Amino acid sequence: MAxxxxxxxxxxxxxxxxxxxxxxxxxxxxxxxxxxxxxHVSLAETEAWVATTMxxxxxxxxxxxxxxxxxxxGKVGLYQFPEIGFILNPNSWGRGYxxxxxxxxxxxxxxxxxxxxxxxxxxxxxxxxxxxxQRLGFQVVGHALRTWNVEGVWCDSxxxxxxxxxSKVS
Ligand SMILES: CC(C)(COP(=O)(O)OP(=O)(O)OC[C@H]1O[C@@H](n2cnc3c(N)ncnc32)[C@H](O)[C@@H]1OP(=O)(O)O)[C@@H](O)C(=O)NCCC(=O)NCCS
Numbered sequence: 001m002a003x004x005x006x007x008x009x010x011x012x013x014x015x016x017x018x019x020x021x022x023x024x025x026x027x028x029x030x031x032x033x034x035x036x037x038x039x040h041v042s043l044a045e046t047e048a049w050v051a052t053t054m055x056x057x058x059x060x061x062x063x064x065x066x067x068x069x070x071x072x073x074g075k076v077g078l079y080q081f082p083e084i085g086f087i088l089n090p091n092s093w094g095r096g097y098x099x100x101x102x103x104x105x106x107x108x109x110x111x112x113x114x115x116x117x118x119x120x121x122x123x124x125x126x127x128x129x130x131x132x133x134q135r136l137g138f139q140v141v142g143h144a145l146r147t148w149n150v151e152g153v154w155c156d157s158x159x160x161x162x163x164x165x166x167s168k169v170s
Pocket of ligand 1: 030031032034035085086087088089092093094095096097098099100121122123126127128129130131132133135
């Protein structure tokens with residue numbers, strides 16, 4: 001799997017050495033407020049997440065950790081084509097890092113993988129993610145109620161899609 005360099009970031013495959021940095025993120029209640037699973041409680045949960053990410057079949061998806069100045073600050077990816085997923089450490093929010101990382105990810109998805117479109121499934125309360133995706137050109141294509149049950153609480157979904165500029169698939 002390739003790595004991607006942007007102006008400030010390195011997007012690269014995860015390794016087992018990233019568990020501690022990723023655990024800081026996946027155990028953070030603010031970062032996980034609208035995630036499809038509860039915050040990680042143990043390092044073992046994050047180790048399992050890293051193992052799953054590392055075992056993604058490259059024909060089916062790809063996930064990158066996001067490194068800034070040698071520190072892992074998050075992850076972005078298409079863990080299962082064409083579904084996008086992303087999370088950054090709250091101490092890195094608001095500096096344009098997510099937009100920079102996702103712009104590179106989307107370019108690769110369209111130019112290298114030739115995906116006709118990219119999909120996102122976002123909790124309607126997740127204003128930061130909705131703002132980010134719409135800023136990147138994603139459009140809302142649907143809504144659904146009670147799609148995810150996280151620790152006994154039902155959450156809803158807003159579905160968004162970004163079409164490849166030269167794609168005719170709807
Ligand atoms: C969503 C997330 C990745 C944004 O990260 P970020 O690095 O702060 O985002 P950026 O600084 O690159 O912001 C890019 C755009 O996102 C939007 N945005 C970011 N934070 C926002 C907020 N709190 N409210 C509304 N829009 C917001 C803005 O449109 C912004 O564009 P602008 O800078 O031109 O105003 C981060 O909040 C996060 O990790 N959230 C938790 C994980 C999550 O919910 N993932 C999605 C699951 S579907």
